[in-house]
Amino acid sequence: MSTLTASPPAATPPAARRQARRRRIRHVRPGDVGIGVLAWVVGIVFFFPVLWMFLTGFKQEAQASTDPPTFVFTPTFEQYAAILERNFAPYFINSLTASVMSTIFVIALATPAAYALSLARIPRWRDSLFFFISTRMMPAVAIILPLYLIAKNVGMLDNVTFLALMYTAMNLPIAVWMIRSFLLELPKEVLEASRMDGAGLFTEIRSIILPMIAPGLAATSLICFIFAWNEFFFAVSLTATQAATVPVFLVGFITSEGLFWARLSAASTMAALPVILAGWAAQKWLVRGLSLGAVK
């Protein structure tokens, strides 16, 4: 979602457009300015915590806790260097591995399932959708103990692949639901036309459906990546030293260096940056993903 989607006048019927224009003209008055100011104030309040975290990460430790707070300073990479010295890289690599691996698994499993649940005509299978979406909302707490015991018994504790499997199970319902909603939006005529031309099921999927839902698959991947990257509960329960991810590192860091604000901020910034970028690109889909399709 970009700023371009703000007001699509072309899509609205002429009457509504005229009406909207009339309204806009009527609204150029003090109230309008007030709304604009309010929007900015709210925007700044929302943006401030992350901005502050970002800025603090580039300060010297002494500047991070001055009174009043410092806004103008010479940026330093000292804190980032200090974190890298604390062996941050393995955590980052673990996070990346678990997130990317699980996203690939999820898309590979969810795409055929979503296809079966949307295009292929098996109405009774709609009920299995219930089965899918219900699991997404159940608390992870309810399965963590058995999971831990099983992982311990099969020697998979502290293992990135096992963590990736967990994230796969965690994100699968959302992915099935989202991909299905993209498939349902495909124009029926295109598929019918391809069938008329004698395209087989395989050709139809590969050369017609997949290219058309590619943007949807990309959006779904981004969402799954964000959820996996941010996940903390499974990570802290199932990993120790070998497979621990960035959130686990960060919580340990908060406990051990609680008052080093600049260093902590630098670490948080590194933890947040990948998902802020992914999140900005996939915002609209993030809303759809969390709503399980309740809102398009």
Place this chain on the structure above:
Amino acid sequence: MKRGIRSWGPGLLLVAPSIAVIAIFVYGLIGYNINISLTDQHTGLPATEYVGMDNYTALFGEDRFQHALTNLATYTVVFLVGTMVFGLLWALLLERGVRGEGFFRSIYLFPMAVSFIASGVVWRWLLNSSQGENATGLNRLFGTLGLDFLENPWWSDPKWGMAAMALPAMWQLTGYVMALFLAGLRGIPEELREAARMDGVTEFQLYRHVIFPQLSPVALSALIIIGHMSLKVFDLIMAISGSIYQTEVPATYMWTALLSFDYAKAASIAAVLLAVVAVVVVPYLVHTVRAERRS
């Protein structure tokens, strides 16, 4: 019969792997968990016998668990009311037509992608409990603005600490509720407003009697989604206060039980939490699936 297989067989094959993954990892493990909760596995050693509902009776008789439930209730009420009220306000704000709406929507939405763990550091700073001379974060801001009476211990307050704990959660998810309401507002046909205006209703009456009733399905979805997230809260508390008694909720209590190898207790806390979430979520899901089937 043969035709039957041919029509649903391929579909079954495509869905089966996903269903298998979820059946094993979700339902199988929930069953396993409930099984543990019925045993006497209170130390690292294997269970010796089934004790029926004893673990649950003990749990509900415990002050500590009731304290955790009370904390969860305080947090949930503040979080829900806050996100719903502010979410609706921001949606109305944007709906009135602010220039650069897409930009503002992005700003309001982006905290959603940032985890509680990552934003926890800055929230620890903002919600620092020191007051007066040593104040930092929000308390410092209040002091500077001459609003000293607003300075408070935030999450360290024994009684209202959990309300302060809901602030970062509100920051994270108000934008999401806003997006839901905004979509709902945009879905209301313009004719409806026109007709009401023709009838000469005031702007207030228009919202009160025409717009808001149309938004109630969206509000219900938002309530359920935010509500179930609230009941599961864990990350936020671990990032801001750590697992301490004062800010304990069922999920963090379960965590401490797990660390002390009291598996039976951990499993029963988990099962209770699951039941609470299910009470909220299952009727909603049934409703959603029925609506979907009708369409």
